[in-house]
Amino acid sequence: xxxxxxxxxxxxxxxxxLNVGLFLVFFFDLDGKLLFNVVxxxxxxxxxxxxxxDTLKAPYDIDKFPKYDYNS
Amino acid sequence: MAKKxxxxxxxxxxYGKPHSAEEGGRxxxxxxxxxxxxxxxxxxxxxxxxxYYFYMIWLYNYIFMVKDVMxxxxxxxxxxGVWRYRWVGQTYLPVLHWFDRGLEGMRGPALxxxxxxxxxxxxxxxxxxxxxxxxxxxxxGGKQNDLYKHTIAHNETVxxxxxxxxxxxxxxxxxEMIPYFVTCHVNSHTVLNYIDAVQSIGLPxxxxxxxxxxxxxxxxxxxxxxAKAVVTCNEACDASVSTSTLQDxxxxxxxxxxxxxxLVEDQxxxxxxxxxxxxxxxxxxxxxxxxxxxxxxxxxxxYYPINGVAQALYRIYQTQYGDWEIWHVxxxxxxxxxxxxxxxxxxxxxQTRHRVIAWSCAPLYYSNWCTWAYNCWGLNVIINMDSLMxxxxxxxxxxxxxxxxxxxxxxxxxxxxxAVGGMKHMFELWEYMERFNCDMVAMYDQxxxxxxxxxxxxxxxxxxxxxxxxxxxxxxxxxxxxVSRAEIRRLINDYMTTVMHEExxxxxxxxxxxxxxx
Amino acid sequence: xxxxxxxIFFENLLQEANNDLxxxxxxxxxxxxGYTCYFMPEVLLDLPGCFSVRLRAPRCTSPDIATYYxxxxxxxxxxxxxxxxxxxxxxxxxxxxxxxxxTATCRFQEHLQQKHLxxxxxxxxxxxxxFFCEFSDVPFKNNQIAYEHFTDQLRAHVLQPLHDHFGxxxxxxxxxxxxxQQNEVSRLINEIGEYRKLDNPxxxxxxxxxxxxxxxxxxxxxxxxxxxxxxxxxxxxxxxRKKDFRCKVVLAGSENDDPDFTKLVESCGARVVCDRYCxxxxxxxxxxDLPEGVDPLFAIAKHYLTTSNCPRFMPQxxxxxxxxxxxxxxxxxxxxxxxxxxxxxxxxxxxxxVIDTVIMNRDFGIPVCSIEKEYINTASGxxxxxxxxxxxxxxxxxxxxxx
Numbered sequence: 007x008x009x010x011x012x013x014x015x016x017x018x019x020x021x022x023x024l025n026v027g028l029f030l031v032f033f034f035d036l037d038g039k040l041l042f043n044v045v046x047x048x049x050x051x052x053x054x055x056x057x058x059x060d061t062l063k064a065p066y067d068i069d070k071f072p073k074y075d076y077n078s
Numbered sequence: 079m080a081k082k083x084x085x086x087x088x089x090x091x092x093y094g095k096p097h098s099a100e101e102g103g104r105x106x107x108x109x110x111x112x113x114x115x116x117x118x119x120x121x122x123x124x125x126x127x128x129x130y131y132f133y134m135i136w137l138y139n140y141i142f143m144v145k146d147v148m149x150x151x152x153x154x155x156x157x158x159g160v161w162r163y164r165w166v167g168q169t170y171l172p173v174l175h176w177f178d179r180g181l182e183g184m185r186g187p188a189l190x191x192x193x194x195x196x197x198x199x200x201x202x203x204x205x206x207x208x209x210x211x212x213x214x215x216x217x218x219g220g221k222q223n224d225l226y227k228h229t230i231a232h233n234e235t236v237x238x239x240x241x242x243x244x245x246x247x248x249x250x251x252x253x254e255m256i257p258y259f260v261t262c263h264v265n266s267h268t269v270l271n272y273i274d275a276v277q278s279i280g281l282p283x284x285x286x287x288x289x290x291x292x293x294x295x296x297x298x299x300x301x302x303x304x305a306k307a308v309v310t311c312n313e314a315c316d317a318s319v320s321t322s323t324l325q326d327x328x329x330x331x332x333x334x335x336x337x338x339x340x341l342v343e344d345q346x347x348x349x350x351x352x353x354x355x356x357x358x359x360x361x362x363x364x365x366x367x368x369x370x371x372x373x374x375x376x377x378x379x380x381y382y383p384i385n386g387v388a389q390a391l392y393r394i395y396q397t398q399y400g401d402w403e404i405w406h407v408x409x410x411x412x413x414x415x416x417x418x419x420x421x422x423x424x425x426x427x428x429q430t431r432h433r434v435i436a437w438s439c440a441p442l443y444y445s446n447w448c449t450w451a452y453n454c455w456g457l458n459v460i461i462n463m464d465s466l467m468x469x470x471x472x473x474x475x476x477x478x479x480x481x482x483x484x485x486x487x488x489x490x491x492x493x494x495x496x497a498v499g500g501m502k503h504m505f506e507l508w509e510y511m512e513r514f515n516c517d518m519v520a521m522y523d524q525x526x527x528x529x530x531x532x533x534x535x536x537x538x539x540x541x542x543x544x545x546x547x548x549x550x551x552x553x554x555x556x557x558x559x560x561v562s563r564a565e566i567r568r569l570i571n572d573y574m575t576t577v578m579h580e581e582x583x584x585x586x587x588x589x590x591x592x593x594x595x596x
Numbered sequence: 597x598x599x600x601x602x603x604i605f606f607e608n609l610l611q612e613a614n615n616d617l618x619x620x621x622x623x624x625x626x627x628x629x630g631y632t633c634y635f636m637p638e639v640l641l642d643l644p645g646c647f648s649v650r651l652r653a654p655r656c657t658s659p660d661i662a663t664y665y666x667x668x669x670x671x672x673x674x675x676x677x678x679x680x681x682x683x684x685x686x687x688x689x690x691x692x693x694x695x696x697x698x699t700a701t702c703r704f705q706e707h708l709q710q711k712h713l714x715x716x717x718x719x720x721x722x723x724x725x726x727f728f729c730e731f732s733d734v735p736f737k738n739n740q741i742a743y744e745h746f747t748d749q750l751r752a753h754v755l756q757p758l759h760d761h762f763g764x765x766x767x768x769x770x771x772x773x774x775x776x777q778q779n780e781v782s783r784l785i786n787e788i789g790e791y792r793k794l795d796n797p798x799x800x801x802x803x804x805x806x807x808x809x810x811x812x813x814x815x816x817x818x819x820x821x822x823x824x825x826x827x828x829x830x831x832x833x834x835x836x837r838k839k840d841f842r843c844k845v846v847l848a849g850s851e852n853d854d855p856d857f858t859k860l861v862e863s864c865g866a867r868v869v870c871d872r873y874c875x876x877x878x879x880x881x882x883x884x885d886l887p888e889g890v891d892p893l894f895a896i897a898k899h900y901l902t903t904s905n906c907p908r909f910m911p912q913x914x915x916x917x918x919x920x921x922x923x924x925x926x927x928x929x930x931x932x933x934x935x936x937x938x939x940x941x942x943x944x945x946x947x948x949x950v951i952d953t954v955i956m957n958r959d960f961g962i963p964v965c966s967i968e969k970e971y972i973n974t975a976s977g978x979x980x981x982x983x984x985x986x987x988x989x990x991x992x993x994x995x996x997x998x999x
Contacts, residue, residue, distance in 0.1 A: 032136050035117035041172045042116055042596075046267075049171075053164040053271075058299045061328050062279060066955050068916045073739075074334055074341060280950045282968055284669070285943040293947075312736045312910060316699050319736070319908055320947030323915050327951060335736060335910035498699055501706055505715035528670045528941065532703025535665030536716060543717065 094124030094185065097429045097453070098583045106183055106453055107586030115595035120178070127185050135181070135193045136174055139200060143173070146201055151208030159211035163300055166207055169261040169268045172596050173200060176264040179446040179596075180387045183453040188426040191383035191415045195392035198408040199260070202399065206256045209249055214302035222306075225249075230346070231305035233322065234259060234292075235313040235491050236336065238400030239472075239484065242358035243350045244342060253308065253325070254292045255399070257301060262291075262442035262556040263391065265596040269443075269556045272298060276324075286526050287557045288442075289317035296328035307345045311336040314493035315529060336488075356474045362401040363471045368409045369393065372416065376460050377514040381419040383426045384412070386448030386459025390440060393465040398492060429583055431456030432547075433515055437463045437507050438522035438530050439497050441553035444563045447570075448520075454567075454587035455574050461514045463522075466506075467495045498529030505540070519548035525561070526554055549573040563592055597836055600803060601829055602822050606810045610855065613652060613680070613813065614688045621647050621815040627690040627726075627762045632677070632705070633697045634880055635734040637900050638812070639778040640754050640893075641693060643771065645764045647815035649689070650875065652853045653680035657972050666703060671941040672971035673851050674700035678707055681721045689722055691761065692729040693754055697908060698944060705729055730757045736910045738901040746897040755893070771892045775884050777816050782881040784823040785811055788830050789877055792869040793929055796835040801847070801868025805855040808877045812853075841867035843990040845965075846925050848872040848952070849937035850945035857973050861935060864983035866990075870929040872905065872922060873937070879903050907948035919952065923960040932990050933963035935983070940968050963990050 031037055086102070095104035109117055122128055147156045160167040177196050181189060211217055213225035230241065234252040241250040261268045272294030273287055279297055281290060295301050308331055310322040326333050334341050343349055376382035376389075384392075396405050419426055434457050436448065448459035467490050473479035489495070496503045507519065521537060524530055541548045549570060554560035571588055574580050582588055609615040622628060627646035631638065641648035653659075659672070659679035666675050680686060681704075694705035709729035710718045732753040735742035758764040788807060791798045807826060810819055842865035847858065851874040858868050872878045882903050886895045905918050926934060936952045938945035946968075953966040965986035973979060 028137065029132055032120060032132050034119050038116050038172065038175050038178075041175075042114055045171055046168060049160075049164075049167045052161070053168065061297050061299050062954055064328055064330060066327055066916065066919070066951075066959060067330075068920045070330070071332055071912045071916070073911065073913045074332075280953055280966065282938075282940070282946050284941050285946050289943075310910070312908075316908070316943035317947070319910060320944050322910060323907065323947055323951060326912055326915055333912045335912075501711055501716055502713060505713065508715055525669055528699040528943065529703065531667040531669045532674070532700060532706075533665075534667040536707075538664075540716060 091122070092125055094122060094127060097183070099585055103584055104183070105586040106584055107588075107590050110590065110592070112591050113594040115590075115592035117178070121182065123185060123189070127189055130189065131181075134190070135177060139174060139177065139197060142197070143200060143204065146204040147208065150205050151212040155208060155211040155217065158217045159207060159214070159302075162217060163257070163302065164271060164298075165257040165261050165268050165295070165300060169265040170203070170207075173264055175596055180385070180449055182446075182449055184385060184449075186426070187383035187415045187419050187424055188385055191412050192385045192388035194408050194411045194415075195384065195388040198404045199391060199395050201404045202395065202402060203256055203260050206251050209251050210256070210302040210304045213304040216303050226304060227306060228346070229305045230307060230309065230342065232309040233311055233318075234398065235318060235494070236309050236311045237398060237488050237491060239358070239362060239487070240309070240336075241342070242400065243352070243355040244346070244348055245351075245354045245358050247348050248342065248346055251304065252399070253301065254295070257295050258288075258291050258556070259442070263445050266443035266556065266558045267596065270559065272300070273557055284526060285320070286315060286317040286555070287560075288555045289315075289321040291556050292321050293324040296325055299328075301329070305331075307332040307334065307341075309334050309336065309341070311488075313488075313491045315498045315527070352477070355480070358401050359472045359474050359480065361406070365396060365401065365405050365409060366468070366471050368413065372412075373461070373514070375416060375420060379420065380425045380427070380430065381423060382460070383415050383419050385427075385452065386434075386436065386462065387446045389459075390436070390462045390464050391445060394492060397468040427452060427458045429456045430458040431580065432458065432518040434459045434518045434520050435461055435507065435511050435514055435516040436520040436522065439493060439524045439527060439555065440464065440522055441551065441561075441566065442556045443558040444553065444566055447551070447563070447566055450567065450587060451520075451570060454582050454584050455570070455580065456583050457518065457520070457570075459520065460516055461510065463496050464492060466510060467492060493529070497524070497527055501533070501536075504530075504533055508544070511546075517547065519546055521548050521550045523550045523552040524555055525552055547578070563595075564589075597798065597833060600826060602826055603803060603806065605822070606806045609810050609814055610652070610806065611654060613649060613685055615814065617814040617818040618649060618688060621818060622688055626815065627764070628688050629758070630686065630689045630692045631694070632701045633695045634874060634904060634906065635695045635697050635900060636693050636732065636754075637750065637896050638880070639774050639884060639896060640750060640771070642774045642777060642816050643758065643764050643766065644773060646690070646758060646762065647817070650812040650853075651677055651686065652809075652813060653677050653685070653971075654854075655972070656680055665707065666700070669941065670703070671700040671939055673939060674704040676971050677701070678704045681708060684723060687723045690724065690726050691758070692722075692727070694729055694731045695734050696731055697734050697906070698942070700941065705731070726761070728757065728761060730754065735901065736908060738909065738911070738914065742901055743894060743898045746901060747891070747894045750893060750897055768892050771896070772886060775886055775892065775896070777820075779883050781811050781816055781820060781823065782883055784820075784827045785877050785881040787827050788823075789881070791830055791833075794835070795930070796839055797867060797869060798833045798835045799830065801862055801871070802855055802859045804877075805858045805868070805871060808871065808881070809853060809855065809875065812875060812880070841865055842987050843867070843932040843994075844869045844930060846870040846872055846922070846929060846931045846934045847937065848922060848934055849949065850874055850939045850942040851971070852876070852937065854972060857969065860973065860976050860979060861983055864980055865987040866933075866935070866983060869931050870925050872925055878925065879905060907944040918948075919955050919960075922952065922956060923962060926960075926962050932994065933965065933986065935965045935967065935986070937967050937969050940970055963993060
């Protein structure tokens, strides 16, 4: 078998393994299980513990903005 | 194994199990884990549809999501955004499970047609949050970059078409569409943080929970700083108007309530272009014309290949956001599927027992209830109120006509026309029931929508006087804690058994625990 | 203090919408025109030949049928009005001038309206063959375009229908006469209200609330003599030697036509010296100016849009200026704090209250008591505790400041 043929076979083999592997991830919802059980709790924990500014301390400058009329 | 059983197993493998229990059905309810509602394994829909789902939906969308992220703003901005903002990280990663919920049990053209709608929504969502992140001063060391100076923020009930005259120069990104509205459909957990946040500063629990959430995002300081100015409007309701007052405080930027074009010119220094406006409106009209074709098929035949949830979400997203290339690409693909269904007379929802019109505002955390209702009871939601709001073309033959129609279009914004609108519009229900050949009404009962609550009894009277079969779906828009999904299913089950005296198509879907699901 | 001569008479007038003065005016051939919102200029409903009645539903605690039609999840005020209408309590009305301002009252008024649609059956709630209901659109901004739009709305949906249905004179002269009458009412109410600014006011918040309400709920020409007399009486009224209150407050917030609520606040030691709420006098009793050479209807439209402090107004400068105006009222009336009260299910005021609660205290240093209330306040025990605690906190603050 020529080199190109072997390469093609290898490529097909890799593609097949990849396809089967991905199909298994798809079929058994491994993506969902990973996201639900690992990724979301991790991110949730991160967001829950993030330092956030106290928005109630945000300034409320009464005269900061002019009257926008655009009547003309 | 008996020969008969082998034959059936092979048939099930090739075509997928049949729908109904009588035919030895597929029992979709058994596919899920308790509480989390994650799949034990995804559904086998027969060789063709499973492969379609695997390659053309699951894999295709994962690949194109990555591609979209890379093309529209880049991976670095995305990663920074995910790390900084809860609504993107917690919500959008499980997006394929949003597909799963909406497309469960679908076959053939109905599966394909509905999935393309989802794909368009995903792409547009990525485009918007990537633009937010790319322009966000918080992710760029406080710097106002060029994108910031060419982006305008607006309330999600401000129709995106308002910004057509600056197409290509200013990008409009709604403030709440992506951080709030879409999140509720994809992962209903996220929004609860925002509702709780705004109540923690003293807002009572009774105003519209959608508006509460839209304010809560600001309370939790979870809004990107991506635009110089904000445009808001007086739609859709009292709470929506009031939300602007809290947003004004926490955003602290120039804020305008649906102003004249002079505002954009003034703030951004870019002139109004009539040519651009006309060009974009013509494109939008094309979308509207195709929608009418779709409705014609939906109303007059059994060949319509879009399910209830895809129809509702795509339509509201597309009409509210305005013209964008992805809608045309999607419509082209859907047209092919639609034409095939019509020419080959394919009954796309063959187990339909009742053609249902869904009226009033839908539960965002359970927009896929209609997929469940079809699978369980054969209730096929043909059309819904949100789809019907912008039922018009916009004339471009003269400046006056265009402005007049744009104003009309805007007045027909989500919820404005029908939820808090006048009785004429609220009771257009009968007219649309006839137009779409429906025999049943799914009446949404948004518990905190004062506009619809104010008409509750009149609907009851009319249903009775007209002998219309109708069931109510109480809910609190994004807040899945007020009325759970299980409670919604129970109410429909009760109606179907006690009033309609019908048996479920798939009994495994009658009662299950999905209390922790996205 | 010595009782006001007409107080009991006034209180009786507030027991029901179709009170003795309304009956008298109807007997004299006048047309009764109902409304709910400040944005409907009452002055236009007081043109010669008709009179305005701002609708109330006193003592309505259980709006059962209205709850069937509107559910239990909308404002109690709107439901109470519908209940009262369904009971026949508003059958004296010849017209209802509606505004699409807040959703719940809008829906209430839609129920009254004969819509003549095939799609929904009209209820004949107001048992009066002459009755009609007309809606006006009220702008969310106060600028030139808004004034013009509102003027057109008032012409098309108030003046013209009144003329067409009842032959009411809607000429400029008639409008000027109505303005003159209303201005006299306003002057008297303001004169009476001025006594609330005294260190030891010679009028209670409750009394003023009652007087203000009768001016809204009765035909102006019939209530005027009593107001004149009361204003005269006030000139010589002596305060109690010992103050019977512990602090003074501005009462701000949403719809409030319940004088017993004011009485409840005052029974806890807080004298209500200013009424910045729907049905209050701060807005509705400002003098209407009709400049020479200006269309009187335009001037009226402008007046109502510029004097309103309703949280539905959307311009950014306006959203913020409202807070400043509230702080100015505290100063003007020498109050020690503010009670911000929003009705349950009132979305506008729920939000406004959140901001006021923080900003008035943080940026203006004014103590704030923030509460949610019902239309009829049967849960007074809970509120009483809140008000008493607030009064104590104001007193402590005063002690700390050495006052």
